[in-house]
Amino acid sequence: MKSIKIFLWVLAFGLIVLSQRAWAQVTPEFQIGARGVVSFNTDVANHKATSAVNDFSDSGLLVGFRQKMYNKFRGQLVIGFQFPDADSDLGQLFFHQTFVKLEDRTNIIKLGRSRVRSSLIEFPTLRDDDALPFTDVLNPFSNGQNSEDNQYGNVAEYAHVFKQRYWVRIHGEHFTETPIPPETSETDFSLNAIGFSLQYRVPRTQLWNRPFLQQIGIGFNNFLTDRPGYSGQWDRALKNVVVSTILNLRPDPVYFWDFRAQVIYNFGFDEITAVKEYAELTRARSFAGLASLRYLYRKLERPALQIAVSAGYKTFPDLKTASSQFQLVGNTFYRLGDNFDVALQVQYKQFSGDLKNLYGENQVRFQVGLVYAIDHAWNRQFDDRDSLLNLEHGYIP
Amino acid sequence: MKRREFLQSTSLLSAAALFPASLLAPEARAANTRRFPKPLQPEMDGEVKVFRLFVDIYQQEVVPGFKFHTLAFNNQVPGPEIRVKRGDKVRVIFKNKTELNHTIHWHGMHVPWRMDGVPYVTQMPVMPGQEFVYEFEAEPQGTHFYHCHWGTLLHMQSGMYGSLIVEEPDDPIRKRFPYQREYTLIYSAHDSNFIRNELNSMLERMKERMYLMKNGRFDKRRFAVFNTKEEFVQAVKDGYLPPYVISRRSRAELPQPNWFTVNGKSYPMTPNIYIKTGENIRLRLINAGTEEHYLHLHGHDFWQVCDDGLPVPQPWQRNTLRLSPGKTLDIIIEGKNRGIWTFHDHDTRRVTNNGLYPGGNLLALVYEDLPAEETELNMMARKMGLPNLPIVALDE
Numbered sequence: 001m002k003s004i005k006i007f008l009w010v011l012a013f014g015l016i017v018l019s020q021r022a023w024a025q026v027t028p029e030f031q032i033g034a035r036g037v038v039s040f041n042t043d044v045a046n047h048k049a050t051s052a053v054n055d056f057s058d059s060g061l062l063v064g065f066r067q068k069m070y071n072k073f074r075g076q077l078v079i080g081f082q083f084p085d086a087d088s089d090l091g092q093l094f095f096h097q098t099f100v101k102l103e104d105r106t107n108i109i110k111l112g113r114s115r116v117r118s119s120l121i122e123f124p125t126l127r128d129d130d131a132l133p134f135t136d137v138l139n140p141f142s143n144g145q146n147s148e149d150n151q152y153g154n155v156a157e158y159a160h161v162f163k164q165r166y167w168v169r170i171h172g173e174h175f176t177e178t179p180i181p182p183e184t185s186e187t188d189f190s191l192n193a194i195g196f197s198l199q200y201r202v203p204r205t206q207l208w209n210r211p212f213l214q215q216i217g218i219g220f221n222n223f224l225t226d227r228p229g230y231s232g233q234w235d236r237a238l239k240n241v242v243v244s245t246i247l248n249l250r251p252d253p254v255y256f257w258d259f260r261a262q263v264i265y266n267f268g269f270d271e272i273t274a275v276k277e278y279a280e281l282t283r284a285r286s287f288a289g290l291a292s293l294r295y296l297y298r299k300l301e302r303p304a305l306q307i308a309v310s311a312g313y314k315t316f317p318d319l320k321t322a323s324s325q326f327q328l329v330g331n332t333f334y335r336l337g338d339n340f341d342v343a344l345q346v347q348y349k350q351f352s353g354d355l356k357n358l359y360g361e362n363q364v365r366f367q368v369g370l371v372y373a374i375d376h377a378w379n380r381q382f383d384d385r386d387s388l389l390n391l392e393h394g395y396i397p
Numbered sequence: 398m399k400r401r402e403f404l405q406s407t408s409l410l411s412a413a414a415l416f417p418a419s420l421l422a423p424e425a426r427a428a429n430t431r432r433f434p435k436p437l438q439p440e441m442d443g444e445v446k447v448f449r450l451f452v453d454i455y456q457q458e459v460v461p462g463f464k465f466h467t468l469a470f471n472n473q474v475p476g477p478e479i480r481v482k483r484g485d486k487v488r489v490i491f492k493n494k495t496e497l498n499h500t501i502h503w504h505g506m507h508v509p510w511r512m513d514g515v516p517y518v519t520q521m522p523v524m525p526g527q528e529f530v531y532e533f534e535a536e537p538q539g540t541h542f543y544h545c546h547w548g549t550l551l552h553m554q555s556g557m558y559g560s561l562i563v564e565e566p567d568d569p570i571r572k573r574f575p576y577q578r579e580y581t582l583i584y585s586a587h588d589s590n591f592i593r594n595e596l597n598s599m600l601e602r603m604k605e606r607m608y609l610m611k612n613g614r615f616d617k618r619r620f621a622v623f624n625t626k627e628e629f630v631q632a633v634k635d636g637y638l639p640p641y642v643i644s645r646r647s648r649a650e651l652p653q654p655n656w657f658t659v660n661g662k663s664y665p666m667t668p669n670i671y672i673k674t675g676e677n678i679r680l681r682l683i684n685a686g687t688e689e690h691y692l693h694l695h696g697h698d699f700w701q702v703c704d705d706g707l708p709v710p711q712p713w714q715r716n717t718l719r720l721s722p723g724k725t726l727d728i729i730i731e732g733k734n735r736g737i738w739t740f741h742d743h744d745t746r747r748v749t750n751n752g753l754y755p756g757g758n759l760l761a762l763v764y765e766d767l768p769a770e771e772t773e774l775n776m777m778a779r780k781m782g783l784p785n786l787p788i789v790a791l792d793e
């Protein structure tokens with residue numbers, strides 16, 4: 001009897017030690033992403049010039065932790081904040097990312113505040129929101145004050161990857177709803193958008209494997225809007241279709257050329273025939289297209305100079321007054337050191353019809369800036385889905 | 398039948414009854430054999446022994462539940478054992494099946510200098526898809542090894558090493574210490590995180606470089622290759638930034654091995670060394686890694702008989718030896734103390750699996766004539782369902 005007692009004591013003690021060990025020894029992978037974008041802006045609108053000395057919007061910090069689960073999944077937590085645009089009412093700091101993610105080789109589950117799936121690809125602009133009416137499906141619940149309303153929201157997303165390159169994504173979001181006075185903040189955080197997308201995408205690491213087609217995709221975004229006069233959910237929903245592609249025109253490691261384009265078709269509500277405010281702008285039937293041509297010169301296997309030109313056109317066919325908007329963005333980035341660029345950007349915007357009343361006839365913006373963007377991980381313990389070892393030599397969980 | 402013969406035959410026939418079945422069962426023996434480098438069979442071309450080696454990316458399971466991508470000769474880590482007689486004419490046809498560059502260096506061998514396998518010094522690297530033929534006469538005798546000499550820090554710990562044994566027809570070691578059985582043990586140390594990160598980044602860069610190479614656009618600066626030192630110095634004066642200036646990584650990311658292997662496996666998957674009372678066995682110890690190992694054998698003093706393959710003038714007895722990177726040492730163990738004895742690095746950091754003890758290069762010297770009753774455990778252990786020693790235990 002005594003030996004059994006001792007044995008049980010030893011076992012119990014061992015389990016305590018073991019459990020403490022196990023807790024203490026899992027040091028996660030630690031990731032930091034930081035971006036500083038500071039520019040000097042000069043705007044010319046209606047023959048009047050105004051300037052801003054320090055525009056540091058879009059600068060931000062991301063911190064991530066990642067580790068292996070007991071099964072084949074990895075778990076991740078990302079928390080990040082951004083400095084919003086000066087004219088936003090989001091305060092000094094905006095926590096744009098706070099999400100957890102679970103993923104294995106082919107499944108990804110993401111929950112929390114993050115970038116909404118309002119676009120399929122990214123465009124070469126200085127700031128993410130520089131060509132927002134063309135790059136993103138616009139949030140019909142926003143009053144348009146904060147561009148962040150269109151980019152970030154509360155997201156629940158599931159993605160499945162077939163054969164390394166085919167992505168199917170289903171997502172539900174709560175897009176920010178601008179509070180209606182006398183309310184000063186949001187009280188309802190329920191699901192107000194659902195969507196899904198299908199994409200073919202060549203992993204970044206295989207850029208040189210597949211010379212021409214890099215990405216092609218289609219996405220559907222449905223906002224669960226409250227449309228007066230309609231009761232069925234389908235009729236009440238604001239529906240958008242997004243189609244995109246990226247083509248390697250010249251997949252040369254030194255003199256690289258690519259082309260990308262995205263079109264957004266907003267089915268809109270046909271009762272909207274005039275645009276006087278943002279809510280109508282986002283709910284009117286519209287067609288937006290944006291295309292970019294990018295040249296990248298790479299010296300000693302790292303980027304040295306990038307020149308890009310993008311042009312976007314958006315039209316609103318249902319409006320009584322023919323209305324459209326046009327935007328041209330030209331920019332160049334010259335690399336001073338790893339991850340550090342000098343940037344020059346010129347934007348030209350032109351509005352007609354109802355949009356002219358909202359935004360003026362045209363606007364030119366000149367920007368000179370510095371950009372420092374890093375993305376680094378410490379204590380790395382496992383490989384990524386898109387690494388060449390995992391893609392081409394067998395996946396190791 | 399003499400009593401001695403009788404004893405021998407029964408011990409052979411009833412070995413399993415005498416000894417823990419787990420260690421002497423045929424499957425266990427076969428599995429153990431696989432934990433030593435597999436000899437590569439040559440084809441004969443006249444009097445030349447022709448060996449074929451290829452390198453490819455391969456997944457090595459170091460212990461159950463842990464695998465990593467390796468660069469492996471003939472899908473084995475270590476590569477197969479090349480075993481020849483001194484003076485043999487040897488030809489090795491080496492095929493590169495990876496998208497990376499490689500060479501083979503014959504460590505300790507007196508090969509013609511253009512066969513030495515040092516990229517840009519004695520030959521051009523063997524590029525993706527290429528084949529290179531190495532030819533030499535096997536000289537001198539003893540325990541040697543071969544390894545890749547391109548990006549050696551990465552490629553060696555990624556698995557590109559194998560034993561090269563040159564047998565001396567009139568071996569003085571065998572004369573002084575008659576033996577039948579010998580074992581090759583190749584030590585290495587791996588920073589699995591460094592291997593993964595560097596292999597990935599090298600594979601990415603090579604895809605890009607091969608794209609340029611195919612189009613006949615070899616740019617010396619881009620490939621960091623220069624004709625002369627003067628040309629290189631001038632390039633730096635003209636503003637060229639060498640890789641070490643652009644600094645691909647910070648100091649903290651220099652490799653820190655976290656897995657320690659013998660013949661590509663860590664404890665408890667390391668091989669057993671079998672011996673019998675009264676028997677001499679020869680161990681050929683090769684350090685193909687970057688760490689120094691202080692190998693200690695319990696319960697015995699062994700004879701150190703060769704250093705870098707060559708017989709030492711006066712074999713000496715000791716129980717701990719220092720196996721430096723690049724070194725080979727041969728020892729003779731005399732079966733004088735029946736039991737199960739560990740043979741391990743006394744820098745016990747290397748007796749861990751990813752920092753957790755025990756693991757790493759721990760292995761066991763096992764007497765085949767050990768009576769089963771000597772391996773029995775007490776009541777408590779039996780209640781835990783553990784009948785005999787040794788036990789595989791991974792908890793500290």
Ligand SMILES: [Cu+2]
Nearest residue numbers: 499545547552
């Ligand atoms: Cu190699």
